[in-house]
Amino acid sequence: MQTRNFSIRMLALLLALVLTQPFALTTAQAEGTSTPTLPDPGTTGMNRQQQQQLGLQAMGEVYKQMPVLPDSSPETQYIQHLGRKLAGVIPADRSWPYQFHVIPAADINAFALPGGPIFVNLGTIQAADNEAELAGVLAHEMSHVYMQHSAKQAPKATVAQIIAGLAGAVLPQSGLGALGRMGIQIGAGTMLMKYSRADEAQADATGAIIMYRAGYNPKAMADFFQKLEQKYGKGGPQLLSDHPNPGNRQQAIQQEVRNWPPKNYTTNSSEFPPVKQDAMKAKAYSAQEIANGAKAGTWEQQNRQNHVVPANLPSSGNQGSGAGSGSGVSSGNGSGSGENTKAAEENVAFKEVKPSDHMTRHEGQGFTIYHPDNWQAAGDANMTIIGPPAAQAQNGVAYGAIIGNQPGGGGSLDDATQKLAQGMAQDNPGMKISGEMKSIDVSGTPGRTLELSGKSPLTQNGQPLPERDWLVTLPRPQGGLFYVVFVSPERDFNQLHPTYQKMLDSLQLQ
Numbered sequence: 001m002q003t004r005n006f007s008i009r010m011l012a013l014l015l016a017l018v019l020t021q022p023f024a025l026t027t028a029q030a031e032g033t034s035t036p037t038l039p040d041p042g043t044t045g046m047n048r049q050q051q052q053q054l055g056l057q058a059m060g061e062v063y064k065q066m067p068v069l070p071d072s073s074p075e076t077q078y079i080q081h082l083g084r085k086l087a088g089v090i091p092a093d094r095s096w097p098y099q100f101h102v103i104p105a106a107d108i109n110a111f112a113l114p115g116g117p118i119f120v121n122l123g124t125i126q127a128a129d130n131e132a133e134l135a136g137v138l139a140h141e142m143s144h145v146y147m148q149h150s151a152k153q154a155p156k157a158t159v160a161q162i163i164a165g166l167a168g169a170v171l172p173q174s175g176l177g178a179l180g181r182m183g184i185q186i187g188a189g190t191m192l193m194k195y196s197r198a199d200e201a202q203a204d205a206t207g208a209i210i211m212y213r214a215g216y217n218p219k220a221m222a223d224f225f226q227k228l229e230q231k232y233g234k235g236g237p238q239l240l241s242d243h244p245n246p247g248n249r250q251q252a253i254q255q256e257v258r259n260w261p262p263k264n265y266t267t268n269s270s271e272f273p274p275v276k277q278d279a280m281k282a283k284a285y286s287a288q289e290i291a292n293g294a295k296a297g298t299w300e301q302q303n304r305q306n307h308v309v310p311a312n313l314p315s316s317g318n319q320g321s322g323a324g325s326g327s328g329v330s331s332g333n334g335s336g337s338g339e340n341t342k343a344a345e346e347n348v349a350f351k352e353v354k355p356s357d358h359m360t361r362h363e364g365q366g367f368t369i370y371h372p373d374n375w376q377a378a379g380d381a382n383m384t385i386i387g388p389p390a391a392q393a394q395n396g397v398a399y400g401a402i403i404g405n406q407p408g409g410g411g412s413l414d415d416a417t418q419k420l421a422q423g424m425a426q427d428n429p430g431m432k433i434s435g436e437m438k439s440i441d442v443s444g445t446p447g448r449t450l451e452l453s454g455k456s457p458l459t460q461n462g463q464p465l466p467e468r469d470w471l472v473t474l475p476r477p478q479g480g481l482f483y484v485v486f487v488s489p490e491r492d493f494n495q496l497h498p499t500y501q502k503m504l505d506s507l508q509l510q
Contacts, residue, residue, distance in 0.1 A: 036209045036260055038090065039202075044151035048115070051151050052097065055115030060313040062103075062119060063303045065294040067285060069102040069122075070308045075282070076102045078275040079120055082131065083138055084365075089213035092407065096145050097383060099310075100138070106284035108228065112141040114150040125279040128224065131272040132265070135214065136221025139207035146206055149199045201252065208253050217265040218257050222249035310378035311400070312385045350492055353388040353399050355499040359506070362386065364403065367482065370506035372499060375400065386503075387487075397487050398458050399496070401503060406481035416481045417448040417473040424471070424485070430455040431469070440472060442507055447474040456489045466490040472504060482509060 046054070062068065069076050083100035096116040105121040112118045118141050120134075128134045144150070195203070208218035226249065285293070293299050303309050355372035362369050362377040364384045371377060377386045387400020406420055417437060425431045431454030440449040450471045455464035470486040470493075484507070486500040 034259075034261075036212060036257075038094065038146070038209050039206060041094065041147045042152070044148050046114075046151045048096075051148065052115030054150075055113040055117050056313055058113045059117045059310070062113075062117075063309045063313070064297075064300040066103050066105070066119075066290055067293070067299045068119075068303055068308050069104055070306055071101075073102065074275050074278045075122060075125055076100070078271055079125075079134075079138070081271070082135060083118065083142075086135060086139055086142060086210055086214050089210060090142075090146065094146065098142060098145070104282060104284050105287070105290055107287050110137050110141050112144045112150075114145070114148075116145055118142065118145070122279055122282060122284045125276060126284070127228070128276070129227075130220070130268045132211075132216045132220035132267050133224040134272075135211055135216045136207065136218070136224050139210040139214075139216075140203050140221060142210060143203040143206035144195065144199065147199070147202050149195055149203070153196070153199070204249060204253060205256055208256050212257065212260060212263070215263065215266045217267070218253050219250065220267075222253045225249055307376060307389065310385075311376050311387055311389065312378055312383075312397075350495065353492075355388070355496065359502070366405070366476070366478075366510050367403070368506075368508045368510070369401075369403070369503055371401070371503055398456055399488050399492070400486075401500070402485040402487065404483055405476065406483060413446075413448055413473065413475055413481075417450060417471070420473065420481060420483060421450050421452060421471055424452065424469075425454075428454055430464070442472065442474055442504060443509075445474050445509065447472055449473075453490075458489060468493045470500065474509060477509060 044051075071077070071080070079102055080100045083098060087095060087098045098116045098118060101117070101119050102125070103119050103121050106123045107121055108123040108127045110118065110120045110124055118138065120137065124137055125134065128137070204221065207221055211218045211221060290299070356374040358373045359370040360373040362371055362384070364377075369386075371386045372388075375386055375388050377384055384403040385397060385400060386403070387397060406416065411419075414437060421433050425433060431452055433450065434453040435451035437448055437450045440447045450473075452469040452471060454467045454469060456467035458465050466489065468488060468490045472484045472486075474482045476482045484504065486496075486503075488496050
């Protein structure tokens, strides 16, 4: 009896396996078996640094041609949070220093510049029905940067001219110079790279992967474009004109995702409804109003008065603004136009850059720090620059702190610090390591400190001022190297050192 019962149980088990196996295989096939990976973006005639510098130069034109909301606005805060969420799914070795800003324009549009800057019109937030649709717009624009479409479409002669200009840290200053020849169109409130239908198809496919990995249904991107087409037709918003339909977007995206594992997608967040409600009440300018304001110089003046111009923008040879444009991302190389840099030096006295005694908190990507409340912080997930607005030099950061991350190489903290310092010296002509490496404790974290000397972007009597750079490095909790470089002309460093020390003491890694 026991043998018979055992045989029956075995038969039932085998029968169950036979009956369920085909269903299990079919389910696996239907659900898909692999998470999509981002494609290889390929190569271009411009390296990453050149593309980023070109993007910053173009960004400087945006702040002349258009009004831009401050980073403290609800709309910008929300778009930056959403953008960081999407950027977080891109592998670090292929990501870019994405940054996100909002233009108070009624037209439905968004655009990306080489190297990472992305601008979204207020009208786009107003037109979106949910967060997933906005995520689709951002993911699409981020994909143009990821695939390096702007650099790939540049004519070879133009690329050579751009590289030559970037070698001197300044692009041609007459009109738009290389920017105009690259195809950036300024007028009627738009400044956009003109993409081909093939570029649009790639941005759709890559954006779909970014959305999926961030938890949004890729179909929402196609739904938003289709909704605009159905509502406005051929005379629709600028977004449709600048982003031509590569074909049937919905069908292409559905085909793209058909074998991806299913997910519980996010359609909305609690942040979206109040932000959209605020956007609906905010002042949004028409394209004509923006064009008229650009001609009159209204936006450049307004953006500076509202302190929304990032501190890391290179100068574009503007006349009429006594402040000049923002400063570059390197600490200083002393290789720019002597006349322009001398003018900046004559306009900058220590009293104009003197730090306030009152400190304000800045939260960056993986860190917090306090800085004088009369200094500004600007940047993205990869680099932050904190400094006085009045000390905006043409060719680099003249005063303040440069904060960033360096990928880990598996070596010691000493080796990583030495390698970083040597790289800084190579990237900044005239810079050299001028002291011995020392140990330092920052809020309980052991680090290293090193001093370098170089040439300030500011000049006196046609010659670059001597510069001192104080480098502090810390191991990141996630691996890699976190660094801060405190920068100042040698003549002012001792006066600024107590402020720099106070900033360093407030630093907290997360």
